[in-house]
Amino acid sequence: MPSLHWNGKQRRDPQPARLTLDSVIHPGGLGYPQEAGDLVESPSNRLYLGDNFVLMSSLLDEYEGKIDLIYVDPPFFTNRKFTARIGRGEDSRKPAEWQLAESYGDSWNNLDEYIQFLYDRLELMHRLLSPRGTLYLHLDWHASAYARLLLDEIFGPERLLNEIVWTYHGPSPIRSAFNRKHDTILSYTKSDAYTFNADAVRVPYDQTTVKTFASSLKAGFGKVPDLERGKVPEDWWYFPVVARLHNERTGYPTQKPEALLTRIVLASSNPGDLVADFFCGSGTTPLVAARHGRRFLACDATFRAIHTAKTRLVRQQAQPFALWADKEQPVGDTSPFNFQRVDRQVTLCSENAPAYWELDPHWDGLTFKSFAQAPLPLRSGDLLRSLPLPPRVGRVCIRVVTAEGQQSQIVLE
Ligand SMILES: C[S@@+](CC[C@H](N)C(=O)[O-])C[C@H]1O[C@@H](n2cnc3c(N)ncnc32)[C@H](O)[C@@H]1O
Known part of the structure; x- marks a missing residue:
């Protein structure tokens, strides 16, 4: 089988660390213990602040083979630095209400370094997935071809479930090539007994299909589709980008639409399942998972990302959750507020x-x-x-x- 080679290719051993429970959040008081002094156990829904290689290494003891769905949207190898809009960053029509602040970096010494970064983490994700689990890896033209070979090596090429193309519109400065307006999401399953809830994600048939069958029932190669029930979506999806969704926009860069995550969560997990996102950014995956009664683990390396995810979960008031970190968090003890x-x-x-x-x-x-x-x-x-x-x-x-x-x-x- 062809496989990918790069300078410095190595299998890195896990590097577990002691994790610290920073806080337990009861959105709107939800699930707060009745009796004063009752021990608050750490809820199974968790946000983690820290590097995801260390975090996933630390989770192996408790979660190896236990996570039912992993969606990850890592840096794409763009060699850019991303900024967040803070203040009322969600509303681009009111520039006076926000300013730019540093967010996360996607800068690398070379492609070898980036590929090794992905390889280390994809191996741990494979170990964490449950036997009926699926991994969705979201990238774009910069690195998805390399990632496909990494995943073939780690999961086996026969475990490729789909190569999904997410298309969208938006302005682009490019005039010397076609505008790059799609991302690629590779999904791989841990075994052939994976969860896929086709009925949970059906969409209406196109009007032209409905009309064709109205005029001739034989049009579908002898099969008559159940037009009422709708169809299982194709492997190319259109959802507007978050820049166009003012109700969702948090100001965090590269935030993904809730509709995209909803389709993935509904198709590849069941209520009560454990859903993880180890590059969670603004927290779209835990938000959607909690909304649909799934448990979640979500990690990001920056305070800004984890804080954005936390406030989204608080606003939704769906479930209590815990915030863990791979080191103690600095908390100032003088406040400018009274x-x-x-x-x-x-x-x-x-x-x-x-x-x-x-x-x-x-x-x-x-x-x-x-x-x-x-x-x-x-x-x-x-x-x-x-x-x-x-x-x-x-x-x-x-x-x-x-x-x-x-x-x-x-x-x-
Ligand atoms: C493309 S963004 C994810 C956006 C997210 N899907 C959303 O909807 O908001 C990638 C995220 O990966 C995080 N990240 C990069 N390297 C990481 C690492 N080693 N460990 C944990 N998070 C990391 C960045 O801080 C950034 O928030």
């Missing part, structure tokens, strides 16, 4: 406001247990200035994140 506690609520008194704040009504000095949260609403509306407290309260700790991504906390004694 808060006051009056009766059963805490109020932000400063005139200036952060981008996000939340409170733990029983701060134990170790794991932040978030009972109430105030994320900046997407598109319109102001940040909540008061949050409720539960009936019994201990030491109240308030965590604040600024638009620039600075996190700090203060304790109201």
Whole structure:
């Protein structure tokens, strides 16, 4: 079988690290323990902040062979640096309301380095997948041909399920070639007994097909399709890019549309299954997974990405989740904002406001247990200035994140 070779090709041993439980988030108080002081177990839905090679190595003990669906959208080998829009970054028609900030890098010394980076991680993903699991690897023309050979080597060429082409529109500066307006998503299964819920992703037949069958039932090579039930989609998909979806846009660069992830999650997992994304960026995969009753693991190397994912999950209020990190997170202990506690609520008194704040009504000095949260609403509306407290309260700790991504906390004694 042909295989891919590059300078420095090697099989890297896993490098597990001790992970730290930073916080447990109960969106809108959901699932918060009734009794003060009750131990909060870490929910099975998890966000991880850190390098995904270390993280996946650390997950092997608990999750080897247990993840039912992995979708990953790694850097594409564009040799670019991406910036995020912070503030009201989701609305490009109001440039006064956002500014640019550093996001993530996709710069490499050479192609060998990039291919080795993918190879290391795809091997771990293969180990983590359950016997009925599927991996979707989202890339574009820069590297998908190399990735296909890597996946053939790791999974076996017979495990290629689909080469999906996602097409979209958008402006382009290119005048010397056709505009590059599609991505390639390679899907590979762990075995031939994989999950594929065709009925969950059917779409209506085209009007021309409906008309053809209305005039002649024999048109389909002797088979009459069930026009009411719709058809299983082809392996080329059209969904608008997020730049055109103002209701979804978080300001995080290269954010993928929820519709794309919805099709993947519904087709290749069942309610209760475990869905993972180890390059989660703004958190589209965990968001869609939680919406459809799947459990999720999601990782990203940057605080900005994980914080964006966290606020999206908080806004959706679907399930409690935990935030883990591969090292202790720096949390400033002086806050530029003032808060006051009056009766059963805490109020932000400063005139200036952060981008996000939340409170733990029983701060134990170790794991932040978030009972109430105030994320900046997407598109319109102001940040909540008061949050409720539960009936019994201990030491109240308030965590604040600024638009620039600075996190700090203060304790109201
Ligand atoms: C293309 S973006 C993912 C966008 C995401 N699908 C979404 O809908 O927002 C790639 C992400 O991979 C992350 N990343 C790059 N290298 C990583 C690593 N070694 N470990 C974890 N995350 C990494 C980047 O920070 C970036 O957020």
